[in-house]
Amino acid sequence: MADNKFAAYICSGCGIGDTLNVGAMEKIATKEGKMALVKSHAFLCNTEGVQMIRDDIANEGVTHVCIAACSRRAKTEAFNFPGIAMSRANLREGVIWVVAEGAAHDEVRQEMAEDYVRMGCAEVKKMIVPGGNVKESSSKRILVVGGGISGMTAALAAADAGYEVVIVEKAGQLGGFAKNLVKRVPFSGPYSEPQATGVEEMAAKISANPLVKVHLNSTVAETAGAPGRFKIKIAQLSDQVGGALAEELVGAIVQATGFTPYDVTKLTELGGGQANVVDQAGLEALAKSANGGAILRADGKEVKSVVFVQCAGQRGSGGNGSGQHLEYCSGHCCATSIKQAMYFKDANPEVDTVVMYSDLRVPGMGEDFYRSAQTKGVIFTKGKVNKVAGGGSCKVDFRDLILDEDTSVDADLVVLATGQVPNAGVNLDDWTAVVTLADGGDEAAKAKTVEMKRGSVLNLEYRQGPDMPQFKYGFADSHFICFPYETRRTGIYAAGPTRRPMDMLQAQEDATGAALKAIQAVENAEKGRAAHPRAWDLSFPKVRLEGCTQCKRCTVECPFGAIDEDEKRFPLFNEERCRRCGTCMGACPVRVISFENYSVDTVGSQVKAVNVPDQFEEKPRILLLACENDAYPALDMAGLQRLTYSAYVRAIPVRCLGSVNTIWITDALSAGYDGVMMMGCKKGDDYQCHFVKGSELASYRMSKIGDTLKQMGVEAERVITHEVAITDHERVAKLINDYAAQIQEIGLSPMKF
Amino acid sequence: MSDINSQAVARYKNNFLREVEERVEDGHWVKMCMQCGVCAGSCPFGPHWEHSPQKLFMMIRAGKREEVLKTDSMWMCTSCYNCIARCPRKLPITHIMHGLANYAYRLGLSPKGQPNQVIARIFWNNAIKHGRVNELTFSLAMYFKDGIGQGIKNSLAMQGVGLGLMKAKRLNPMEILGGHTCKDKSGIAKMLTKAREIEDRRRGLA
Numbered sequence: 001m002a003d004n005k006f007a008a009y010i011c012s013g014c015g016i017g018d019t020l021n022v023g024a025m026e027k028i029a030t031k032e033g034k035m036a037l038v039k040s041h042a043f044l045c046n047t048e049g050v051q052m053i054r055d056d057i058a059n060e061g062v063t064h065v066c067i068a069a070c071s072r073r074a075k076t077e078a079f080n081f082p083g084i085a086m087s088r089a090n091l092r093e094g095v096i097w098v099v100a101e102g103a104a105h106d107e108v109r110q111e112m113a114e115d116y117v118r119m120g121c122a123e124v125k126k127m128i129v130p131g132g133n134v135k136e137s138s139s140k141r142i143l144v145v146g147g148g149i150s151g152m153t154a155a156l157a158a159a160d161a162g163y164e165v166v167i168v169e170k171a172g173q174l175g176g177f178a179k180n181l182v183k184r185v186p187f188s189g190p191y192s193e194p195q196a197t198g199v200e201e202m203a204a205k206i207s208a209n210p211l212v213k214v215h216l217n218s219t220v221a222e223t224a225g226a227p228g229r230f231k232i233k234i235a236q237l238s239d240q241v242g243g244a245l246a247e248e249l250v251g252a253i254v255q256a257t258g259f260t261p262y263d264v265t266k267l268t269e270l271g272g273g274q275a276n277v278v279d280q281a282g283l284e285a286l287a288k289s290a291n292g293g294a295i296l297r298a299d300g301k302e303v304k305s306v307v308f309v310q311c312a313g314q315r316g317s318g319g320n321g322s323g324q325h326l327e328y329c330s331g332h333c334c335a336t337s338i339k340q341a342m343y344f345k346d347a348n349p350e351v352d353t354v355v356m357y358s359d360l361r362v363p364g365m366g367e368d369f370y371r372s373a374q375t376k377g378v379i380f381t382k383g384k385v386n387k388v389a390g391g392g393s394c395k396v397d398f399r400d401l402i403l404d405e406d407t408s409v410d411a412d413l414v415v416l417a418t419g420q421v422p423n424a425g426v427n428l429d430d431w432t433a434v435v436t437l438a439d440g441g442d443e444a445a446k447a448k449t450v451e452m453k454r455g456s457v458l459n460l461e462y463r464q465g466p467d468m469p470q471f472k473y474g475f476a477d478s479h480f481i482c483f484p485y486e487t488r489r490t491g492i493y494a495a496g497p498t499r500r501p502m503d504m505l506q507a508q509e510d511a512t513g514a515a516l517k518a519i520q521a522v523e524n525a526e527k528g529r530a531a532h533p534r535a536w537d538l539s540f541p542k543v544r545l546e547g548c549t550q551c552k553r554c555t556v557e558c559p560f561g562a563i564d565e566d567e568k569r570f571p572l573f574n575e576e577r578c579r580r581c582g583t584c585m586g587a588c589p590v591r592v593i594s595f596e597n598y599s600v601d602t603v604g605s606q607v608k609a610v611n612v613p614d615q616f617e618e619k620p621r622i623l624l625l626a627c628e629n630d631a632y633p634a635l636d637m638a639g640l641q642r643l644t645y646s647a648y649v650r651a652i653p654v655r656c657l658g659s660v661n662t663i664w665i666t667d668a669l670s671a672g673y674d675g676v677m678m679m680g681c682k683k684g685d686d687y688q689c690h691f692v693k694g695s696e697l698a699s700y701r702m703s704k705i706g707d708t709l710k711q712m713g714v715e716a717e718r719v720i721t722h723e724v725a726i727t728d729h730e731r732v733a734k735l736i737n738d739y740a741a742q743i744q745e746i747g748l749s750p751m752k753f
Numbered sequence: 754m755s756d757i758n759s760q761a762v763a764r765y766k767n768n769f770l771r772e773v774e775e776r777v778e779d780g781h782w783v784k785m786c787m788q789c790g791v792c793a794g795s796c797p798f799g800p801h802w803e804h805s806p807q808k809l810f811m812m813i814r815a816g817k818r819e820e821v822l823k824t825d826s827m828w829m830c831t832s833c834y835n836c837i838a839r840c841p842r843k844l845p846i847t848h849i850m851h852g853l854a855n856y857a858y859r860l861g862l863s864p865k866g867q868p869n870q871v872i873a874r875i876f877w878n879n880a881i882k883h884g885r886v887n888e889l890t891f892s893l894a895m896y897f898k899d900g901i902g903q904g905i906k907n908s909l910a911m912q913g914v915g916l917g918l919m920k921a922k923r924l925n926p927m928e929i930l931g932g933h934t935c936k937d938k939s940g941i942a943k944m945l946t947k948a949r950e951i952e953d954r955r956r957g958l959a
Contacts, residue, residue, distance in 0.1 A: 377784060
């Protein structure tokens with residue numbers, strides 16, 4: 001460390017010099033910050049200012065730079081010095097733009113700026129430039145599990161971009177569900193006629209592409225490793241148990257395992273299982289054998305009248321059926337029924353086709369398709385079906401929702417529009433429960449794990465279980481609101497109806513997105529960088545194992561399953577699976593986990609660097625730990641909008657609230673801070689946390705901090721957490737002001753010296 | 754049952770939608786309704802309709818022939834065109850309402866004595882007589898539509914308005930003698946007969 005040279009640069013541009021005493025800040029950087037070199041500049045981000053810093057790095061041997069200017073989110077291209085550790089003190093968005101104008105506020109404004117300079121100097125001293133971990137060998141091949149529309153699209157997209165692809169398909173041919181369709185809903189104008197599925201062309205393209213290797217009649221028997229080095233074992237379905245498994249080395253995985261139609265025989269209240277009551281897949285089979293001619297029933301009779309029952313066993317009690325089936329809308333079924341009604345009308349316009357719906361949902365250009373069906377004479381009846389009787393002559397009893405009466409319609413055939421059930425493998429919650437029993441020596445549970453693994457899609461060798469976590473209703477994981485293809489298994493991306501119900505067009509778009517994500521993952525893995533959302537990040541958690549107490553919190557709480565256990569039960573970090581959120585760092589009770597440029601020390605030293613006035617000055621200090629993904633940008637935005645908030649607050653950006661170690665809070669309170677605010681992303685089912693579980697874990701940990709506060713003799717109100725969205729700039733300013741007022745009310749901290 | 758009605762029943766059997774599509778002005782639009790209900794919500798007379806246009810369209814699709822043709826709903830339409838302006842599917846709802854009313858009247862199923870129907874018939878008969886509407890005889894015909902006694906009562910009640918109009922030269926009492934007519938009355942009569950013939954042929958009513 002002897003070679004480290006610390007320098008601070010204070011910008012006086014953008015009005016900083018007019019509002020603040022730059023000379024005083026220089027003095028603080030030198031005396032308190034112990035910076036070897038302190039300079040100020042009137043326009044630090046211009047060519048001349050940046051050159052000044054570069055010259056110092058080249059000629060003076062500066063290794064660590066604290067830039068006291070604008071927010072760390074601004075001017076990132078100008079302030080980019082490879083190989084140099086850098087901290088940013090936010091004097092513009094964080095001080096002069098948010099502290100009220102006027103001489104009355106000069107003192108607190110200057111104090112705030114000086115504290116940020118102290119914090120920037122303290123932080124940079126604890127930082128180490130991440131070395132990164134460039135791999136000697138890393139696979140850039142992409143495994144696609146599932147050879148349906150989604151899988152084939154992902155494979156072709158990746159191959160077109162020049163990446164090798166391995167497809168594993170359970171069936172004997174490519175095409176998935178779509179290969180059994182006569183036609184598909186139109187993707188292109190004028191959106192009035194069904195179109196050819198295009199499955200054969202896609203399959204032909206795949207077999208002609210030298211970059212794509214296809215394993216048919218196969219499943220994934222084992223997935224071990226991490227992004228850039230997944231080892232896949234592939235089992236042929238015909239293989240005897242213990243037969244030789246094919247092995248493939250891949251860098252990333254797209255899971256495109258599609259869906260299974262809901263079991264129509266479970267819909268007994270809608271005639272499911274009775275003669276001449278079919279689901280949409282059953283109708284496709286009838287239409288396929290008709291080959292464009294009149295559509296015949298299973299008993300050979302020509303269909304002269306058909307009723308389509310929408311939302312069959314879907315949308316809970318809002319759909320048709322007992323409400324005991326699927327809770328959700330599968331999205332594609334309305335357009336599919338319209339398409340299928342056209343099969344009848346196109347073969348014979350005299351066939352009576354009735355679509356019974358409660359809400360016809362035709363997203364995208366489907367409205368044109370709907371209109372086309374109406375032009376062809378398909379009748380749309382808004383009704384809720386009470387009962388369907390199958391047999392030689394079917395009868396649908398329904399309530400007409402427009403005419404408000406119970407009535408019925410006779411038909412030769414009834415088609416039930418059932419929903420999509422995802423093929424997402426093992427539910428990890430069930431898995432964990434069974435494994436816990438099995439670990440306790442339960443023999444039945446041990447047998448159950450073997451059976452459960454047979455239903456697994458990926459057979460991951462992760463301590464967290466054999467598949468990716470499941471989202472709502474058993475769909476494969478997805479960061480639904482912000483990053484739909486992201487899952488909690490780094491380098492493994494879900495695409496198509498395994499992730500959420502969707503139609504073919506959406507599945508293709510989805511698959512293309514997932515393929516791009518997979519490409520990003522293999523490229524990042526090779527360069528030793530993190531995957532989304534910190535894709536530039538070369539840092540990686542370092543752990544001092546000699547201090548580890550094997551409490552397993554990091555392994556359990558890591559949202560991405562990055563941490564396994566080694567044979568001595570110490571945490572075993574899989575760097576390539578890590579997203580660098582720091583949740584492990586926040587979890588560690590003995591604080592042995594840190595990043596090179598983001599550690600318990602880099603934040604802790606900032607907390608301690610703040611000059612806390614004694615009780616007689618009556619100036620409270622509030623520590624604000626703000627998630628850098630949403631809350632910190634919102635604070636910057638508040639500055640841009642010139643919203644004012646209390647000058648008593650000192651904001652520190654954190655990678656995720658999940659990385660907040662409670663030591664920072666107790667340190668702050670012991671040092672005499674009057675309150676600690678935390679701002680993170682939304683948690684719960686519709687979470688917006690970039691790291692999925694970070695804000696939830698933080699909130700859980702904070703719910704347990706009460707005892708600690710009591711022991712310290714500090715009121716519970718001195719620590720609060722808020723959920724904040726990136727658009728909440730007005731709200732963050734208000735939250736800070738309200739909290740500052742609340743602190744005034746409960747009085748200064750008893751911990752002040 | 755009128756001949757023309759029983760012929761229609763025999764011809765279309767239970768397919769009332771097809772009957773409407775072929776025989777009612779703009780009837781081919783009925784199938785395009787998507788049941789959003791904007792017409793029903795937009796109609797200023799909405800509360801006075803037995804069945805809103807939305808419901809009428811649904812009833813046509815459901816084959817409720819008698820109910821649709823016998824209702825006075827479409828006779829309530831005042832041609833304000835709110836529904837046409839607002840229909841997201843661009844259905845000419847006002848025209849369809851008049852088409853339905855007209856068809857029901859032709860079949861002899863429309864409600865007898867429905868005031869709008871009476872005024873329409875009096876207006877039409879008045880207009881075709883001289884090729885233009887005679888306001889005085891039209892008003893008087895309206896006053897006396899419910900008999901002589903009621904007619905005198907109506908006339909007395911309106912005499913102030915009538916005298917005012919006369920003073921302002923907006924009403925000529927001599928018009929009662931027939932008033933001025935258009936130049937070629939028989940030509941107009943022929944034209945209307947021909948138009949009706951063409952229309953009936955097109956609608957299969959000839």
